[in-house]
Amino acid sequence: MNRTMITATNTLNQLQKQLDIIGHNLANVDTNGYKRRESNFTELLVQQMNNQLNPARDLPRLTPRGIRMGVGAKLAQSQMVTTQGSLQETNRPLDFALTNENQFFKVLVQENGEGQIRYTRDGGFYVTPVNDREVMLVNAQGFPLLDEQNQFITFSSQSKEIQLQSGGVLDTGDGQFINLGIVMVDHPQYLEQKGGNLLGMPNNPPIPETEILRELTGIERQEISLQQGSLEKSNVDVAKEMTDMMNVQRSYQFQSRSITLADQMLGLVNGLR
Known part of the structure; x- marks a missing residue:
């Protein structure tokens, strides 16, 4: 040849x-x-x-x-x-659109019997019953959404109206306030596609994980930018x-x-x- x-x-x-x-x-x-x-x-x-x-x-x-x-x-x-996609208004209280390019929600998936944290920009969420009194916030695939302490987001099944407050805080309407788990990804190119419109950390990241992303907690929650009743479309x-x-x-x-x-x-x- x-x-x-x-x-x-x-x-x-x-x-x-x-x-x-x-x-x-x-x-x-x-x-x-x-x-x-x-x-x-x-x-x-x-x-x-x-x-x-x-x-x-x-x-x-x-x-x-x-x-x-x-x-x-x-x-x-x-x-x-990572450019921002267009926003589509849905007027649905469980739809949230991130308006900062490098912010992601946290969800928990099960892989090989172990829980793994994944990241997504898809803010279309739902509730699934936990017991007779509580429901849990999940994404479209049924994976639970996490709060800032990496715990499941649960609230009373009697909650009628959920309101989003500044800093990514959910007011469930029954006196409970929940901080959504949001991360700021400083180096999104190191994240890997894990399927299901989810991103995750590589098995052997070339740089420390703390340099790739950081949890938005405390005073840093002021950086969170969310819009309720809307969804971010793809940027294709x-x-x-x-x-x-x-x-x-x-x-x-x-x-x-x-x-x-x-x-x-x-x-x-x-x-x-």
Whole structure:
């Protein structure tokens, strides 16, 4: 296989990954609180061929001397874009929209028999009965929402109207005030997608967890920005994603055509007599 085929094959594999990312964005265009991902490419290793026997005699030039032969490109990073999505008014008392880009709710999920804290921007919550007297606040998948002490949020089943106060405080209407568990994510790129529109910490974070996110407690709760009766939509721009998809498809066709041409050239060489 010649270098042209190697370069095209390497790039085709990475373009397929970019198509997967774009397809995932488009599939979640109507997912509340979803943050789109953007891919960045970088060049693979190149080979420098110095074809000038006497560089001193080379004419003045603006480009580097010699020939640089690459072997394709690779997907360097899939970066989460945390820009604020549009707000949709629902007038539902258990719908909450975070209006600060880097703030997330905390929910508890069960994985392999252990409880794991996950983070989400989807503020569409519901109540599920705990017993005859209490109900618990959960998300759309039934995972319990956590307060600032990482405890389940429960209140009386007789509560008629829930009001949101400043600082992310829920007034259940029966004299109970609950501080919603909100975190500020300073480095969202370190979070991993865990499925179900949830994010989580990696198994081996490259930096301490306290540098990635911090709990908003005490006086820091003044930073919390919430809007009741609204939901944050995804920040996916369909027009941009479709344009990116067409550009990737063109690049994919170009690399495929390169392999075809290289194969035809090899066929001509092998057919020489």
